[in-house]
Amino acid sequence: MPAPAPLSLSCFDAAIVDLDGTMVDTLGDFVVVLNRMLGELNLSPITAEAVGRMIGKGSEHLIRSVLAHVEGDAALFEDAYARYQHHYLAINGQHAPIYDGVAEGLATLRARGLRLACLTNKPTAFARPLLAIKGLDVYFEHMFGGEAFERKKPDPLPLLKTCEALGSTPARTLMIGDSSNDAQAARAAGCPVVLVSYGYNHGRPVHEVDADGYVDSIADLARLLGPGSR
Numbered sequence: 001m002p003a004p005a006p007l008s009l010s011c012f013d014a015a016i017v018d019l020d021g022t023m024v025d026t027l028g029d030f031v032v033v034l035n036r037m038l039g040e041l042n043l044s045p046i047t048a049e050a051v052g053r054m055i056g057k058g059s060e061h062l063i064r065s066v067l068a069h070v071e072g073d074a075a076l077f078e079d080a081y082a083r084y085q086h087h088y089l090a091i092n093g094q095h096a097p098i099y100d101g102v103a104e105g106l107a108t109l110r111a112r113g114l115r116l117a118c119l120t121n122k123p124t125a126f127a128r129p130l131l132a133i134k135g136l137d138v139y140f141e142h143m144f145g146g147e148a149f150e151r152k153k154p155d156p157l158p159l160l161k162t163c164e165a166l167g168s169t170p171a172r173t174l175m176i177g178d179s180s181n182d183a184q185a186a187r188a189a190g191c192p193v194v195l196v197s198y199g200y201n202h203g204r205p206v207h208e209v210d211a212d213g214y215v216d217s218i219a220d221l222a223r224l225l226g227p228g229s230r
């Protein structure tokens, strides 16, 4: 089998970047907020390790998974979700450092002419202020949260809609994510995909996921793509 062509900057007009587990290590925020919520509902606390396996499929999925994990009544969902939203907005970003190389990598991709959008399954009401608090909003022309489109990743729809907003074709739009969710959506949309090695990936090793490349930081990715001749 011929070796796949190496990815280079000349292959792309744009990139779509995931948020949780890719740009910001939000696990600490999730754990604090979920444990406040569980405490108010008189349910037992949850560990960071368990939460890490549940992040990436949006807030509704997370709350349902957490309630099931602590053997809480599923009928508590509405009450739990309201408490979760309240606490999340109160501490958003306080226990969530940016990963190394993110700002540098995004700045390099922009400087080399790529148009950037952030696409996350996190609700827009959490994602937009988080990007701003971390100073990452300046790199993106568009930011779409989990409820922006009819379906979330791993469905390809949000990627196809984001390509449309960026004015780029899927084949020339690179997806940068941390999980099988991002990779499956990218494959189905026809976008090349690179995964970071440090994210959540639902608690599974990221190299198990079919992708076009794996990097240890977004700065490394920018270097790997080379100076290009766009």
Ligand SMILES: O=C(O)COP(=O)(O)O
Binding pocket: 018, 019, 020, 021, 055, 056, 057, 058, 059, 119, 120, 121, 122, 123
């Ligand atoms: O599930 C979430 O809330 C965040 O997921 P993301 O990895 O798409 O940013």
Ligand SMILES: [Mg+2]
Binding pocket: 018, 019, 020, 021, 022, 056, 177, 178, 179, 199
């Ligand atoms: Mg992610």
